[in-house]
Amino acid sequence: xxxxxxxxxxxxxxxxxxxxxxxxxxxxxxxxxxxxxxxxxxxxxxxxxxxxxxxxxxxxxxxxxxxxxxxxxxxxxxxxxxxxxxxxxxxxxxxxxxxxxxxxxxxxxxxxxxxxxxxxxxxxxxxxxxxxxxxxxxxxxxxxxxxxxxxxxxxxxxxxxxxxxxxxxxxxxxxxxxxxxxxxxxxxxxxxxxxxxxxxxxxxxxxxxxxxxxxxxxxxxxxxxxxxxxxxxxxxxxxxxxxxxxxxxxxxxxxxxxxxxxxxxxxxxxxxxxxx
Amino acid sequence: xxxxxxxxxxxxxxxxxxxxxxxxxxxxxxxxxxxxxxxxxxxxxxxxxxxxxxxxxxxxxxxxxxxxxxxxxxxxxxxxxxxxxxxxxxxxxxxxxxxxxxxxxxxxxxxxxxxxxxxxxxxxxxxxxxxxxxxxxxxxxxxxxxxxxxxxxxxxxxxxxxxxxxxxxxxxxxxxxxxxxxxxxxxxxxxxxxxxxxxxxxxxxxxxxxxxxxxxxxxxxxxxxxxxxxxxxxxxxxxxxxxxxxxxxxxxxxxxxxxxxxxxxxxxxxxxxxxxxxxxxxxxxxxxxxxxxxxxxxxxxxxxxxxxxxxxxxxxxxxxxxxxxxxxxxxxxxxxxxxxxxxxxxxxxxxxxxxxxxxxxxxxxxxxxxxxxxxxxxxxxxxxxxxxxxxxxxxxxxxxxxxxxxxxxxxxxxxxxxxxxxxxxxxxxxxxxxxxxxxxxxxxxxxxxxxxx
Numbered sequence: 001x002x003x004x005x006x007x008x009x010x011x012x013x014x015x016x017x018x019x020x021x022x023x024x025x026x027x028x029x030x031x032x033x034x035x036x037x038x039x040x041x042x043x044x045x046x047x048x049x050x051x052x053x054x055x056x057x058x059x060x061x062x063x064x065x066x067x068x069x070x071x072x073x074x075x076x077x078x079x080x081x082x083x084x085x086x087x088x089x090x091x092x093x094x095x096x097x098x099x100x101x102x103x104x105x106x107x108x109x110x111x112x113x114x115x116x117x118x119x120x121x122x123x124x125x126x127x128x129x130x131x132x133x134x135x136x137x138x139x140x141x142x143x144x145x146x147x148x149x150x151x152x153x154x155x156x157x158x159x160x161x162x163x164x165x166x167x168x169x170x171x172x173x174x175x176x177x178x179x180x181x182x183x184x185x186x187x188x189x190x191x192x193x194x195x196x197x198x199x200x201x202x203x204x205x206x207x208x209x210x211x212x213x214x215x216x217x218x219x220x221x222x223x224x225x226x227x228x229x230x231x232x233x234x235x236x237x238x239x240x241x242x243x244x245x246x247x248x249x250x251x252x253x254x255x256x257x258x259x260x261x262x263x264x265x266x267x268x269x270x271x272x273x274x275x276x
Numbered sequence: 277x278x279x280x281x282x283x284x285x286x287x288x289x290x291x292x293x294x295x296x297x298x299x300x301x302x303x304x305x306x307x308x309x310x311x312x313x314x315x316x317x318x319x320x321x322x323x324x325x326x327x328x329x330x331x332x333x334x335x336x337x338x339x340x341x342x343x344x345x346x347x348x349x350x351x352x353x354x355x356x357x358x359x360x361x362x363x364x365x366x367x368x369x370x371x372x373x374x375x376x377x378x379x380x381x382x383x384x385x386x387x388x389x390x391x392x393x394x395x396x397x398x399x400x401x402x403x404x405x406x407x408x409x410x411x412x413x414x415x416x417x418x419x420x421x422x423x424x425x426x427x428x429x430x431x432x433x434x435x436x437x438x439x440x441x442x443x444x445x446x447x448x449x450x451x452x453x454x455x456x457x458x459x460x461x462x463x464x465x466x467x468x469x470x471x472x473x474x475x476x477x478x479x480x481x482x483x484x485x486x487x488x489x490x491x492x493x494x495x496x497x498x499x500x501x502x503x504x505x506x507x508x509x510x511x512x513x514x515x516x517x518x519x520x521x522x523x524x525x526x527x528x529x530x531x532x533x534x535x536x537x538x539x540x541x542x543x544x545x546x547x548x549x550x551x552x553x554x555x556x557x558x559x560x561x562x563x564x565x566x567x568x569x570x571x572x573x574x575x576x577x578x579x580x581x582x583x584x585x586x587x588x589x590x591x592x593x594x595x596x597x598x599x600x601x602x603x604x605x606x607x608x609x610x611x612x613x614x615x616x617x618x619x620x621x622x623x624x625x626x627x628x629x630x631x632x633x634x635x636x637x638x639x640x641x642x643x644x645x646x647x648x649x650x651x652x653x654x655x656x657x658x659x660x661x662x663x664x665x666x667x668x669x670x671x672x673x674x675x676x677x678x679x680x681x682x683x684x685x686x687x688x689x690x691x692x693x694x695x696x697x698x699x700x701x702x703x704x705x706x707x708x709x710x711x712x713x714x715x716x717x718x719x720x721x722x723x724x725x726x727x728x729x
Contacts, residue, residue, distance in 0.1 A: 009394065
């Protein structure tokens with residue numbers, strides 16, 4: 001009798017495969033997509049303003065920051081109008097902080113499913129990384145509006161936009177891999193998260209300019225991938241010279257975080273259901 | 277046994293958990309302060325010990341007392357197309373076994389091999405989101421259970437049709453009644469087509485209607501030649517649907533074999549139902565100075581004591597009693613009660629040879645035959661008793677002394693014919709039916725004379 005190619009699963013103790021099983025991820029592509037659509041659809045369910053929230057949240061932050069840091073504190077913005085300066089930073093930052101928070105809580109929120117059905121657990125932390133892109137896309141309207149208002153003309157730097165978006169997505173993906181698998185074991189992560197986000201916003205040139213960091217610390221500063229993303233977006237959208245000194249070290253750190261995060265996640269994966 | 281291909285092969289599968297770690301309490305303030313400062317460290321250690329085990333757990337005498345073996349050295353093999361029931365009391369390891377096989381959690385030791393695509397149904401409606409519409413949830417739940425979008429597209433109409441909620445398919449699920457939600461969720465699950473299906477106790481939820489659908493679907497799955505592992509507490513369903521049953525006890529396989537045997541054994545050993553009860557010592561025997569009960573048993577037609585009988589076959593209830601004081605007219609009788617405590621009938625000894633006759637002292641055996649195709653499926657309890665006449669005095673009565681199970685194995689010639697679900701009713705007679713058809717559309721009367729059985 002001829003049967004289709006047999007499909008054998010072996011279940012053994014121990015961590016099993018140490019790295020991400022790409023073939024399996026592909027197998028579950030439809031599941032991943034339906035998780036992403038679910039997140040998008042559910043996000044603003046039963047709200048009056050719906051997707052306008054994706055505009056309102058960053059808009060308020062831009063206004064507040066422009067008033068406090070731009071006007072009251074008089075933070076230098078390299079000669080760029082402060083609203084313009086802060087909006088190109090706040091919008092990617094809003095994406096990163098939200099995706100990061102959601103991603104690190106994803107396993108805890110999804111624990112009911114974790115104990116009832118199998119699918120690659122990686123789907124959990126990676127879902128917000130994609131679903132939050134919708135918000136990001138919508139809030140690009142703000143940047144477009146501000147750029148039109150200040151008559152910023154597009155430059156060739158815009159071609160970097162896709163690369164920077166990927167780099168931006170890698171930040172919550174890497175952090176999410178680490179924190180989600182830690183959070184399911186130690187709920188401390190949940191309590192630390194708001195605090196971490198607050199610290200991170202000041203670790204990157206969001207309200208201030210990277211040029212205000214003194215030369216000797218710049219090499220450490222550049223290891224933070226958020227710096228590269230923010231400065232990169234500024235250059236890309238506003239036409240300043242591309243800050244490779246920030247982008248390249250940041251990208252290296254990102255790759256390290258993602259690869260190590262994936263290893264850690266895979267190692268912890270098998271005990272998730274036991275430690276919920 | 278046969279040369280069919282292997283679907284599931286489990287070898288020495290074991291899983292342990294650590295439970296109930298004791299909190300350390302100190303009786304002095306200083307010690308408490310020290311332990312409070314060291315708390316994060318000890319918290320971390322304690323947490324780690326939940327899933328890190330050293331080799332000592334494998335040695336009988338060194339195994340720490342807080343280790344619980346949910347499964348211990350379980351080995352079995354399931355062939356393609358087999359339907360296997362898994363039974364056992366709570367905590368016997370049934371769910372742990374399914375969780376390991378469906379890869380939700382890993383084993384501590386041992387190995388399992390699964391040949392073919394596997395889907396597990398540990399609950400219905402996993403991942404249902406209240407804010408999403410019925411349609412969206414069908415896709416979400418379907419992909420979670422391992423279907424592809426293409427496959428759901430193809431089956432969508434059938435799924436909605438089966439669920440009976442087509443009018444509300446574009447309404448958010450939070451507006452559904454709980455019954456509608458379960459129906460929709462189950463209908464997604466019912467359209468899964470894996471090679472191997474693991475089902476855990478899903479039949480325990482939902483109303484009778486829903487359970488009917490589940491059981492009928494299970495039977496359909498059986499006919500499609502899929503492999504199924506079915507965990508259940510519903511012994512009737514297990515014997516009906518699964519030819520083979522595995523009994524787990526304390527994490528190990530206690531019995532594995534034909535369902536009616538294993539289920540009978542389980543009823544016997546865990547629930548204390550037995551087919552025979554003897555009182556060899558006349559001093560302990562129920563009764564008084566006039567008559568005593570020596571034995572009561574359930575037998576099949578051919579005389580074997582049996583705790584499980586085929587629904588189509590008669591059951592014999594046999595009582596042995598001793599008359600100690602001669603000269604009394606008497607009769608033995610019994611009550612038959614079903615699982616719900618409903619009394620089906622009382623039956624009295626009526627052999628004309630002994631009716632109203634004064635009896636000599638000595639041993640008597642009285643047997644009553646309950647015809648086949650009369651009792652419904654389930655467990656029945658027999659309460660034997662005896663009365664003397666003139667004046668009527670009860671001499672003994674032993675409540676639920678013996679029990680037996682009636683099994684309907686779904687061969688098509690019992691009263692249930694081809695219905696897989698739980699039938700209602702306390703009796704299940706096999707009535708003669710006659711169906712006539714006239715191609716000209718005229719009514720043809722059936723002939724009552726012809727219908728005598």
